[in-house]
Amino acid sequence: xxxxxxxxxxxxxxxxxxxxxxxxxxxxxxxxxxxxxxxxxxxxxxxxxxxxxxxxxxxxxxxxxxxxxxxxxxxxxxxxxxxxxxxxxxxxxxxxxxxxxxxxxxxxxxxxxxxxxxxxxxxxxxxxxxxxxxxxxxxxxxxxxxxxxxxxxxxxxxxxxxxxxxxxxxxxxxxxxxxxxxxxxxxxxxxxxxxxxxxxxxxxxxxxxxxxxxxxxxxxxxxxxxxxxxxxxxxxxxx
Amino acid sequence: xxxxxxxxxxxxxxxxxxxxxxxxxxxxxxxxxxxxxxxxxxxxxxxxxxxxxxxxxxxxxxxxxxxxxxxxxxxxxxxxxxxxxxxxxxxxxxxxxxxxxxxxxxxxxxxxxxxxxxxxxxxxxxxxxxxxxxxxxxxxxxxxxxxxxxxxxxxxxxxxxxxxxxxxxxxxxxxxxxxxxxxxxxxxxxxxxxxxxxxxxxxxxxxxxxxxxxxxxxxxxxxxxxxxxxxxxxxxxxx
DNA sequence: TCAGTTTTAGTCAAAGTGACTTTAACTAAA
DNA sequence: TTTAGTTAAAGTCACTTTGACTAAAACTGA
Numbered sequence: 418x419x420x421x422x423x424x425x426x427x428x429x430x431x432x433x434x435x436x437x438x439x440x441x442x443x444x445x446x447x448x449x450x451x452x453x454x455x456x457x458x459x460x461x462x463x464x465x466x467x468x469x470x471x472x473x474x475x476x477x478x479x480x481x482x483x484x485x486x487x488x489x490x491x492x493x494x495x496x497x498x499x500x501x502x503x504x505x506x507x508x509x510x511x512x513x514x515x516x517x518x519x520x521x522x523x524x525x526x527x528x529x530x531x532x533x534x535x536x537x538x539x540x541x542x543x544x545x546x547x548x549x550x551x552x553x554x555x556x557x558x559x560x561x562x563x564x565x566x567x568x569x570x571x572x573x574x575x576x577x578x579x580x581x582x583x584x585x586x587x588x589x590x591x592x593x594x595x596x597x598x599x600x601x602x603x604x605x606x607x608x609x610x611x612x613x614x615x616x617x618x619x620x621x622x623x624x625x626x627x628x629x630x631x632x633x634x635x636x637x638x639x640x641x642x643x644x645x646x647x648x649x650x651x652x653x654x655x656x
Numbered sequence: 657x658x659x660x661x662x663x664x665x666x667x668x669x670x671x672x673x674x675x676x677x678x679x680x681x682x683x684x685x686x687x688x689x690x691x692x693x694x695x696x697x698x699x700x701x702x703x704x705x706x707x708x709x710x711x712x713x714x715x716x717x718x719x720x721x722x723x724x725x726x727x728x729x730x731x732x733x734x735x736x737x738x739x740x741x742x743x744x745x746x747x748x749x750x751x752x753x754x755x756x757x758x759x760x761x762x763x764x765x766x767x768x769x770x771x772x773x774x775x776x777x778x779x780x781x782x783x784x785x786x787x788x789x790x791x792x793x794x795x796x797x798x799x800x801x802x803x804x805x806x807x808x809x810x811x812x813x814x815x816x817x818x819x820x821x822x823x824x825x826x827x828x829x830x831x832x833x834x835x836x837x838x839x840x841x842x843x844x845x846x847x848x849x850x851x852x853x854x855x856x857x858x859x860x861x862x863x864x865x866x867x868x869x870x871x872x873x874x875x876x877x878x879x880x881x882x883x884x885x886x887x888x889x890x891x892x893x894x895x
Numbered sequence: 896t897c898a899g900t901t902t903t904a905g906t907c908a909a910a911g912t913g914a915c916t917t918t919a920a921c922t923a924a925a
Numbered sequence: 926t927t928t929a930g931t932t933a934a935a936g937t938c939a940c941t942t943t944g945a946c947t948a949a950a951a952c953t954g955a
Contacts, residue, residue, distance in 0.1 A: 437721060439678060439764060482676060484762065488753035512751045512766045514727035523723065525678060527751045527764075579818075594902080612944065614903070619942095635901040636951040833933080851913065853934070858911090874932040875920040 437514070437523040441491045442479030442562075444530040444569040445504060446552065447538035448586045448602055457602040458551055459573070460538070461566065462500050463558070465546040470520045471559030475550070477566075479526070492529040501542035504531035505647055506585035510569055518561050526560075530569050532585035577603045581622065584643040592630055592638040593617055621645070676753070676762040680730045681718030681801075683749065683769040683808040684741060685791065686777035687825045687838055696841040697790055698812070699777070700805065701739050702797070704785040709759045710798030714789070716805075718765065731768040740781035743770035744886060745824035749808055757800050765799075769808050771824035816842045820861065823882040831869055831877040832856055860884070 444461060451457045463475040478499045482491050489507060496502050507529055514525040541547065550556075552570060555563060576582050583599040584591070597613050617623050622645030629637040683700060690696045702714040717738040721730050728746060735741050746768055753764040780788065789795075791809060794802060815821050822838040823830075836852050856862050861884030868876040 436675070437678060437723070439676060482753070482764070484676070485755070487755060488751065488764070509751060512727065512748060514721070514766070516724070516726060525721070525727070525766075527753065527766075592902090609944070609946090610901085611903075611905090611946085616943090633901080634953055635899085636903085636953090638902060831933090848913070848915090849932090850915085850934075850936090855912090872932080873922055874930085875922090875934085877933055 437525045438519075439482045440479055440524055440526045441482055441488060441495060442477040442526050442528050442565070443492050443496055443507070444477060444510065444528065444566060445496065445500070445502060445533060446530065446569070446573065446586070447533045447549070448535055448599055449538070449549075449551075450535070450598075451602075456605075457598045459553070459570070459602055460549045461552050462502070462538075462541055462547060462549050464499050466559050467546065474557065474559040475548075476559035477528070477562050479528075482527075488527055489529065492531075496531070500547055501540065502531075502533055502537065504533045504537075504585075506532040506582075510572065511565075513561065513565060515561065524560075526565075528565055528569075530572070532582065534586060534588050536588060573603055581643070581645050584645070585647070587643075590626055590628065590640040590642050592640060594638060596641075617641075676764045677758075678721045679718055679763055679765045680721055680727060680734060681716040681765050681767050681804070682731050682735055682746070683716060683767065683805060684735065684739070684743060684772060685769065685808070685812065685825070686772045686788070687774055687841055688777070688788075688790075689774070689837075690841075695844075696837045698792070698809070698841055699788045700791050701741070701777075701780055701786060701788050703738050705798050706785065713796065713798040714787075715798035716767070716801050718767075721766075727766055728768065731770075735770070739786055740779065741770075741772055741776065743772045743776075743824075745771040745821075749811065750804075752800065752804060754800065763799075765804075767804055767808075769811070771821065773825060773827050775827060812842055820882070820884050823884070824886070826882075829865055829867065829879040829881050831879060833877060835880075856880075 446459050446461055448457050449460045462478065464478050466472050466474055466476050478496055480491075480495045480498075482488065483494075486494065488509070493503070493507060496504065496507075508531075510528045510530040512525065512527045516523060518524055518526070538549065541549065543549070552566065555566060557563065558566070573582065577600060583596050583603075586599050587595055593614050594610065596617065597608055597610060600608050600613070622643055624642045624644050626640045626642055628640045630640055631637055685698050685700055687696050688699045701717065703717050705711050705713055705715050717735055719730075719734045719737075721727065722733075725733065727748070732742070732746060735743065747770075749767045749769040751764065751766045755762060757763055757765070777788065780786065782788070791805065794805060796802065797805070812821065816839060822835055822842075825838050826834055832853050833849070835856065836847055836849060839847050839852070861882055863881045863883050865879045865881055867879045869879055870876055
């Protein structure tokens with residue numbers, strides 16, 4: 418992404434130096450079940466940088482904005498290229514444009530965030546240079562990507578309380594206990610099962626199916642379905 | 657920002673043509689009192705375009721991202737230059753990057769939004785080409801700026817319900833009725849004065865002063881002060 | 896058959912909400 | 926100087942929501 422020689426005839430005075438680079442990156446979240454009494458936790462995939470700057474460090478998947486794609490399409494394609502993932506939920510998070518995010522050329526990053534189901538997450542093209550990590554307690558990442566992840570986690574916690582985010586981390590049908598696990602993982606605290614159930618029963622867009630999850634060790638829980646819009650809950654500006 | 661000849665040995669194939677232009681624009685809101693029984697309404701300043709494209713149409717204040725400034729600084733400076741305003745509240749809203757927002761060169765706009773008090777608003781450098789307009793029912797604007805304003809209004813309504821936005825539209829001290837006016841203007845519905853008062857009494861960051869607003873026609877209302885943080889209520893990513 | 900565990904329903908007090916009434920404080924007109 | 930009109934501020938009341946808790950129902954594995 419080094420854009421070195423930059424020859425533009427017009428408006429030179431407006432740019433003291435080179436125009437900033439424009440990149441799209443994505444924070445992808447998935448829920449990984451916690452083993453044996455442990456709480457489930459949020460995980461995200463990172464890619465190892467194979468070039469300078471920050472060669473060898475892990476970073477969010479991303480790349481330059483391509484000319485013929487919308488911002489969101491660029492994010493989606495880049496995700497597919499690097500990780501093989503195609504998240505159903507993909508929304509803009511924030512534009513990071515500090516002066517010294519990258520050591521050489523200035524880079525403005527428009528960051529998206531995505532949710533994938535646990536089932537999809539295991540189908541990632543993992544390799545030497547692509548791996549999933551637990552979202553909190555990450556090692557030092559390239560650029561300001563630690564800050565970006567922290568911000569995404571903060572937004573996640575906030576949206577959880579009044580949003581439909583949880584369902585994007587789950588499959589087509591799910592038990593109420595699974596929804597509760599998502600809440601407990603994101604909010605990092607226990608939630609009373611009975612009260613949580615009562616709330617979801619009164620909630621919109623949660624529909625009971627006639628099926629039950631079999632194969633568990635105890636009473637089979639009923640499966641539910643989310644009937645709300647699967648897209649981000651804004652009047653999503655397409656442009 | 658035409659980035660024509662781009663001489664980088666690598667990744668040439670990834671960019672089919674020029675790299676997109678990067679611009680910063682701002683939606684600035686102020687509350688204008690409604691005359692005589694009418695509800696107060698939200699207003700915003702626009703600038704008339706003096707160049708193509710969309711020459712003669714009104715648009716959000718903005719300009720290209722300059723090399724030596726952060727995104728937010730660019731927004732603030734541009735506001736000062738064009739309108740003379742220096743809002744205390746300035747936060748990123750959204751990045752708009754559709755392919756055909758501008759007829760010729762592609763432009764990615766990172767849009768900020770701001771709140772100013774009614775007292776500040778009247779100090780705007782208004783002119784032939786800078787004027788305040790009522791936020792809803794705007795005429796056709798340049799680019800996709802109608803969509804952007806609509807999105808900002810939607811975000812405003814959402815943030816209002818659980819946020820501290822209202823106080824950025826008011827002065828240092830204010831009456832509870834003035835806060836209620838902000839809510840009624842933004843949410844576009846009447847709010848019961850007694851119940852609204854009760855809520856604010858229990859709310860954090862609202863402190864009663866020992867002063868009363870004099871000069872009204874009826875019982876003088878007590879003045880209150882907002883003691884919460886004046887900055888946007890995120891862990892505001894500075895970069 | 897029974898102990899153990901999870902699902903599901905229900906109870907109860909405390910807190911919050913919406914609609915409404917009442918009293919206090921001030922201005923302006925009679 | 927009194928009084929009608931208006932807004933500020935407090936209170937009432939029924940209803941809903943919430944948090945903490947209890948209990949029954951349903952299933953597995955010993």
